Amino acid sequence: MTASTGAGPRTEAPDGASPPSNADNTQAQSPWPGVTLAALPKSWTFTSSLPPDPMYPPPAESHRPPRHEIHPRQVRHALFTWVRPEPQSTSELLAVSPAAMRDLGLLASEAETEDFKQTVVGNKLWGWDEEKETGEGYPWAQCYGGWQFGSWAGQLGDGRAISLFEATNPFTGARYEVQLKGAGITPYSRFADGKAVLRSSIREFIVSEYLHAIGVPTTRALAISLLPNERVRRERIEPGAIVVRFAPSWLRIGTFDLPRMRGDRELVRQLATYLAEHVIPGGWEALPARLEDPSSPPQDESILTPLTGIPPSEIQGSPGEEENRFARLFRHIARLNALMVASLQSYAFTNGVLNTDNTSLLGLSMDYGPFAFLDVFDPSYTPNHDDDTLRYSYRNQPTIIWWNLVRLAEALGELLAAGGEVDEEWFVSKGFSKFESEEATQPYVRRAEKIIAQAGQEYKAVFLAEYTRLMRRRLGFRTVNPDDLEGFISPLLDTMESLSLDYNLFFRTLSSIPLVPTPTPELWDTVLPKFFYPSTPPSSLPQDKAPLLKDLTTWLEKWHERIKQDWNNGNPLIPEIDQERIKAMKGVNPKFVPRGWIFDEVIRRVEKDGERNVLKRLLHLSLHPFEDNWAGREFDGVLYEGNKDEEERWTSDVPKVGRMLQCSCSS
Ligand code: AMP
Ligand code: MG
Numbered sequence: 059m060t061a062s063t064g065a066g067p068r069t070e071a072p073d074g075a076s077p078p079s080n081a082d083n084t085q086a087q088s089p090w091p092g093v094t095l096a097a098l099p100k101s102w103t104f105t106s107s108l109p110p111d112p113m114y115p116p117p118a119e120s121h122r123p124p125r126h127e128i129h130p131r132q133v134r135h136a137l138f139t140w141v142r143p144e145p146q147s148t149s150e151l152l153a154v155s156p157a158a159m160r161d162l163g164l165l166a167s168e169a170e171t172e173d174f175k176q177t178v179v180g181n182k183l184w185g186w187d188e189e190k191e192t193g194e195g196y197p198w199a200q201c202y203g204g205w206q207f208g209s210w211a212g213q214l215g216d217g218r219a220i221s222l223f224e225a226t227n228p229f230t231g232a233r234y235e236v237q238l239k240g241a242g243i244t245p246y247s248r249f250a251d252g253k254a255v256l257r258s259s260i261r262e263f264i265v266s267e268y269l270h271a272i273g274v275p276t277t278r279a280l281a282i283s284l285l286p287n288e289r290v291r292r293e294r295i296e297p298g299a300i301v302v303r304f305a306p307s308w309l310r311i312g313t314f315d316l317p318r319m320r321g322d323r324e325l326v327r328q329l330a331t332y333l334a335e336h337v338i339p340g341g342w343e344a345l346p347a348r349l350e351d352p353s354s355p356p357q358d359e360s361i362l363t364p365l366t367g368i369p370p371s372e373i374q375g376s377p378g379e380e381e382n383r384f385a386r387l388f389r390h391i392a393r394l395n396a397l398m399v400a401s402l403q404s405y406a407f408t409n410g411v412l413n414t415d416n417t418s419l420l421g422l423s424m425d426y427g428p429f430a431f432l433d434v435f436d437p438s439y440t441p442n443h444d445d446d447t448l449r450y451s452y453r454n455q456p457t458i459i460w461w462n463l464v465r466l467a468e469a470l471g472e473l474l475a476a477g478g479e480v481d482e483e484w485f486v487s488k489g490f491s492k493f494e495s496e497e498a499t500q501p502y503v504r505r506a507e508k509i510i511a512q513a514g515q516e517y518k519a520v521f522l523a524e525y526t527r528l529m530r531r532r533l534g535f536r537t538v539n540p541d542d543l544e545g546f547i548s549p550l551l552d553t554m555e556s557l558s559l560d561y562n563l564f565f566r567t568l569s570s571i572p573l574v575p576t577p578t579p580e581l582w583d584t585v586l587p588k589f590f591y592p593s594t595p596p597s598s599l600p601q602d603k604a605p606l607l608k609d610l611t612t613w614l615e616k617w618h619e620r621i622k623q624d625w626n627n628g629n630p631l632i633p634e635i636d637q638e639r640i641k642a643m644k645g646v647n648p649k650f651v652p653r654g655w656i657f658d659e660v661i662r663r664v665e666k667d668g669e670r671n672v673l674k675r676l677l678h679l680s681l682h683p684f685e686d687n688w689a690g691r692e693f694d695g696v697l698y699e700g701n702k703d704e705e706e707r708w709t710s711d712v713p714k715v716g717r718m719l720q721c722s723c724s725s
Contacts, residue, residue, distance in 0.1 A: 059626075060722070063402055063531070066582075068077060068640050069183070069302070070262060070690065071481050071632070072091040076619040078363050079161070079316070082314055083322075084467075088165045088166045088167065089156075089160075089166060089694040089695045089696070090159075090160040091163065091229045092159065092163055092164050092165035092166065092168065092209065093163060093165060093228060094164075094165060094168055094173075094175065095168050095171070095173050095174055095177060097566065098099050098162065098163060098164060098225050098226075098228070098637065099225065099226040099228055100184055100194075100195070100223040100224065100225055100226075101195075101223065101224045101226065101233070101275055102185065102194065102195035102196075102223060102224065103224055103230065103233075103336050104137075104198070104235065104307075104332075104336075105112060105138060105140075105195065105198050106223065107336055108138065108328065108329070108332055109135060109136045109137060109138035109325070109328070110136055110137075110138060110139065110140060110198075111135075111136045111138065111140070111201070111228075111245065112132045112136060113133075113137065113139070113263075114139065115406060116138050116140075117140040117186070117193070117195075117196035118191040118192060118267025118630055119138035119140075120141060120142070120196070121140075121142065121186075121191055121196070121410035121675065122191070123140070123241065125144055125243075127246065128141065128215075128224075128245060128247075129245070130241055130245055130246065131245050131251070133213070133215070133245055133246070134320065134322075134400065134552045135322060136201055137200060137201050137202075137313065137325070137329065138199060138200050138201055138505045139198060139199050139201065139244065139245050139246075140195050140196050140198050140246070141197060141198060141220060142180070142183065142196070142197050142220070143180025143181075143182055143197060143222075143238055143241035144180065144241055144242030144243075145180070145368050145452055146179045146180065146285055146300075147287060147536050148183075148285070148286055148287050149175070149179040149283045149284065149285055150283060150284045150286060151169075151174075151175050151178065151281060152282045152283060152284050152299075152664070152670065153263070153281065153282050153673050153674055153677050154169040154174075154280065154281045155263075155267045155278075155279060155280055155281070155677060155681065156272070156352060156681070156694060157267060157270065158267065158279060158281075158304070159279040159280070161227065161231050161234075162225055162236075162304065162343045163225075163226075163227030163230065163236065164281065165420065168231075173631050174281075175283075177222070178280070178283055178300065178302045178611045179238070179240070179241075179283050179300050180197075180220065180222075180238050180242075180300065183196070183197065183222070184222065184223050185223060186197055186658060188389050190307070195223055197220045197221060197222050197643075198220070198221050198222075199215060199216035199217075199219065199221070199244035199245070199246055200215060200216045200219075200246075200308060200309075200313065200340070201215045201246065201313075201316065202214055202215055202216075202217075202310060202312040202313040202315070202316055202415055203312050203315045203316030203319060203412040203545055204310075204311075204312035204315055204316075204414045204415025204416075205312075205315060205413060205415075205462070205599040206413040206414075206415070207413065207445075208321060208355060208449065209556060209667075210315075210479070211413075211415075212666055213246070214246065214248070214312060214415050215244070215245070215246025216237075216246050216308075217246045217247040217248055217250055217252060218239060218240055218241065218243070218244070218247065218250070218251075218252040218253060218254060219237050219238065219239045219241075219244075219246060219303070219308070220235060220237060220238050220241045220242070220244060221235050221236065221237040221238075221308065222235070222236050222238065223235075223236055225237045225304070225551065226710075227366055232306070233306060234278075234304040234306055234636045235265065235304065235305060235306070235307060236302060236303075236309055237302070237303050237304070237308065238281070238301070238302055238303075239254050239259070239262070239300065239301045240252075240253050240259060240285075240298060240299055240300045240301065240545050242596070243403075244277040249290075249524030251290065251512050252274050252302065253288060253290045253298045254290075254296045254298065254299055254725065255290050255292055255296040255297065255299065255725060256278050256284060256296060256298065256299040256661070256664070256665055257296060257509045257661050257665070257725070258427065258725030259282055259299035259301045259660050260282065260298070260657065260659075260660065260664065260665075260673065261420060261429070261657050262279060262300070262301055262303075262425060262426040262651055263279040263281075263282040263301045263487060263677075264279075264676055264677060264680050264682055265429060265652060265680075266278050266279035266303065266426065267279055267445055267677065267680055267681055268652050268680035268681075268683060269407065271424055271680060271681050271682070271683055272402065272405060272648055272683060272684075273646075274398070274401040274402065274405065274407065274423055275394070275397065275398045275401060275420075275421055275422050275423060276422055276424065277303055277304070277305035277308070277418070277422050277423070278303065278304050278305065279302065279303050279304075280300060280302040280303070280304060281301070281302045281349055281482070282298050282300070282301050282302075283297040283299060284297060284299050284675075285299060286299075288400050292724045293722075293724060296621045296665075296696055297300075299667060305418070305420070305422055305424070306334070306337065307333075307337045307418075307419065307420055308418075308424075309329075309333060309337065309420070309463060310414065310415055310416065310417055310418055310421045310424070311414040311415070311417045311418075311419065311462050311463070311469075312413070312414045312417070313328060313329060313414075314326060314330075314419075314469035314470070315414055315415075315418070315465060315466075315469060315634070316467035316470065317329065317469070320707075326469055326470065326473070327486075328349045328475065328500050328600060330384055330387060330470060330473065333419060334387050334420075335385065337419075337420070338387075338420075339388065340503050341392055342383050342386075342387075343388055343567055345383065345386035345389070345390045345391065346386055346389050346390055347386075348381050349423075350455045350512070352391055352716070359550075365614050370675070380478070380505050380508075380509070380653065381472075381477075381509060381582075382473070382476065382478060383480075384470055384473035384474055384479045385473075385474050385479065385509045385513075387462075388466065388467055388470050388474060388509070388510075388513055389420050389513050389516060391420075391421065391463070391466065392460075392463050392513045392516065392517045392520075393421075393463075393515075393516065393517070393520050394417075394420055394421025395421040395423055395459050395463060395517070396421075396459075396516075396517045396518075396520035396521040396524065397457075397520065397521075397524050398418075398421040398455050398459075399424055399459045399521060400456075400520075400522075400524035400525040400528060401524070401528060402423060402455055403452075403456065403525055404430065404457060404525055404528035404529055405562065406431055406432035406435070406452060406460075406561040406562065406681055407423075407429065407430075407431050407432075408430055408431075408432065408439065408440060408441050408450070408451070408452045408455065409423065409425075409426070409428060409429050409442060409450065409455070410428035410429050410430065410441040410442040410445070410450055411425070411428065411442060412428055412450050412455060412459060412462065412720075413462075414462045414465050414466075414596070415461045417459060418461075419466075419721060421511050426443040427442075427721070427725050428441045428443065428720065428721035428722065428725075430650050430653070430654050430718070430719065430721075431561075431562060431652070431653055431720050431722075432452055432561045432562075432718070433560055433561070433609070433653060433712045433717045434559065434560055434561070434566055434717060434718065434720065435551065435554040435555050435559055435560070435561040435564075435652075436555060436558075437451070437452050437551075437555065437556070438451050438452070438453055438683045439452050440452070440720070441654070441719070441720055441723075442720065442721070443720040443721060443723060444722055445482025447562055449468060452466075455659070456521055460514060460517055460518075463513075463517065464510065466515075467510045467513070472490060472506075472508050474505070474506040474510070475490070475499075475502035475503060475505050475506035476502065476614055477505055493680035518704070522543070523682075526542055526543050526547070526557070529542070529543075529547050529675075530542055531645070531646045532647055533546065533547075533565075533568070533617065533620075533643075534567045534569070534621055534624070534625075534639055534642065534643040535566070535620060535621075535622040535624050536625065537623070537624050539558075539620075543589075546613075546616075546617070546620070552562070553606060553609050553610050553613060555591075556603065556606050556609075557590075557599070557603060557607075557610065558588075559589050559590065559605050560591060562647070562648065562651045562713065563589070563591075563651075564588045564589055565643075566587050566644070566648065566649050567588045567638055567649045568589075568617075568643070569643030569644045570640065570644070571585055571588075571629045572640075573621060573622075573636050573639070574631050574632065574633050574636045576630045576631075577614075577618060578686060581609075582614055582615070583611075585614070586607060586610060586611065589610070591710075591711045591712060593711050593713070593714060594713045594714070621639065625638075625639050644684055644686070645684050646684075647684070648683035649683065649684065649685065649709050650679040650680065650682075650683040650684060650685075650705075650708065650709050651683070652679075652680055652718065653712060653716070654678065654718075654719035655712060655713055655715075655717075655719060656676070656720075658716070658719070659677050660672055660673060672704075675700060675701060675704065678693070678700070679705065679708065687702070687705060688700045688705055689701060689702045689703075689705060705711050713724070
């Protein structure tokens with residue numbers, strides 16, 4: 059597989075800028091190399107490369123009218139509007155992610171500064187001279203559309219997100235678009251207020267950083283601030299908040315959907331070119347090689363037929379010479395998304411609203427609303443209270459992401475269809491409207507369909523390969539056996555479902571089972587209860603489920619055989635090897651999972667009880683989820699005080715009433 063992991067595109071360090079040496083750091087004691095916010099290299103590539111809202115082409119024209127004159131409206135032939143955040147009279151910085159500071163290349167101490175506190179709520183703008191009303195850059199909101207719950211929803215856009223600048227980490231060269239969520243209305247706010255409530259902001263802040271910590275490709279979060287004077291109306295009146303988010307790009311499938319639905323073919327092409335040339339590290343050259351021979355198509359192609367309408371038998375062959383750079387771009391996006399959704403499935407994370415406007419072109423998990431990790435393993439679970447048809451249930455996520463990718467393929471359709479003629483003058487200026495008969499376009503349509511169908515095969519193959527790889531790691535396997543999915547993973551999932559076992563707890567428990575001395579049948583019996591919540595032990599199972607315990611034991615015995623095979627040539631493990639095995643498994647099977655009930659508790663304590671440190675403790679566990687314990691230990695050179703009882707509570711039993719919670723979309 060040549061696709062990158064999507065874990066944060068790397069770009070070259072900006073021209074002429076060499077990474078500052080440690081000697082340049084004003085604070086040598088920073089646990090990671092960093093610069094001040096002022097020294098952080100900033101750019102506005104997105105806005106300087108793509109068309110602005112024609113109502114305010116230069117930022118100064120948007121800056122002059124007062125903010126209360128901003129009204130929702132349709133914005134055409136544009137990918138963004140210049141718009142500054144609403145000024146905040148008071149704010150309280152609640153938490154900052156040290157991992158985010160490090161990845162952006164900011165000094166740890168920078169989070170204490172006034173510059174930082176004012177930047178993260180939108181009061182301080184960078185690149186803009188207020189007096190001269192001019193500057194290198196200005197904040198903006200993106201224009202996009204989307205398919206929501208299977209229907210075309212029209213123009214959406216950043217209704218409450220405002221991007222400030224792109225920041226390039228001077229040490230790694232990674233570039234990120236930094237944006238505020240909840241910073242007030244924009245022309246894309248539709249019927250809403252542009253605000254975010256504290257409740258959903260805490261959830262998004264924490265889960266972004268948690269998913270990153272467990273290796274899921276995701277957008278990130280830097281800081282969360284409370285707006286104590288904001289009273290935001292949802293089902294009740296709630297306090298407002300702003301989260302600072304960052305990602306190599308916030309472009310989503312919905313960004314293509316809108317110009318496509320408006321027939322703006324020029325903008326579609328411009329956007330695709332921008333994506334390849336300015337966002338994807340390595341540009342066009344880095345895209346996957348031509349598909350000369352779609353190697354070993356997956357056996358089960360049922361995912362393709364209903365979506366493309368093309369029977370699998372007709373999509374064999376060699377389309378290589380027909381694939382142009384846009385086809386390779388589409389395949390790249392499909393592969394990145396396959397990797398992302400494989401990661402979600404392997405950790406049983408459900409986004410809850412996988413509309414095309416929430417599906418990243420870089421394969422980043424994004425836009426966290428009613429998300430949840432599965433507690434007990436129930437594949438039909440959706441955390442979204444309003445999703446009656448279970449469209450976005452856990453089980454459906456891989457299919458839905460492909461459904462979204464087919465919408466993208468439709469947007470790119472004529473570019474895919476054009477093959478080697480994509481740069482010909484007739485195609486660029488007119489496209490297929492030059493043909494008088496529909497018949498003449500048929501070969502082109504068939505070409506695009508073939509490319510899409512093959513990308514679907516590739517999507518599925520990449521998904522399965524990545525999902526199986528991640529699951530093997532979670533099971534402690536070190537070798538690859540073609541039967542792993544059918545022979546190990548599927549039966550385990552069936553048993554988990556029938557016994558209502560907790561998905562992530564299972565893997566952590568499995569990691570911790572000592573295999574020295576070699577377990578005996580009696581020993582397995584003592585192990586079994588550990589896979590259950592203490593409050594619902596195996597003895598509480600209904601009569602008809604009891605035989606399933608035997609299935610679990612049989613599976614454990616088979617698993618043990620495989621571990622012996624993989625770790626010690628089939629011999630019983632010796633203590634050193636078992637320690638190594640336990641360590642490897644714990645390193646991919648988190649002990650801490652930010653579950654719905656924990657969010658509810660922390661939100662209540664912060665919002666109602668005025669606690670603050672509890673949020674920082676939640677963040678800490680989320681950034682270091684694989685540890686066995688946290689309190690009293692040093693992380694990044696800093697002693698973490700923590701709270702042992704709370705850690706114990708948050709990592710063991712999920713209270714019965716707190717399992718498989720659902721949220722509404724109102725956030
Ligand atoms: P989401 O479901 O959060 O992905 O949002 C879908 C669309 O609704 C996006 O265009 C958002 O910008 C917009 N939106 C959601 N909540 C708000 C809000 N409170 N104010 C303005 N726009 C919003
Ligand atoms: Mg969204």
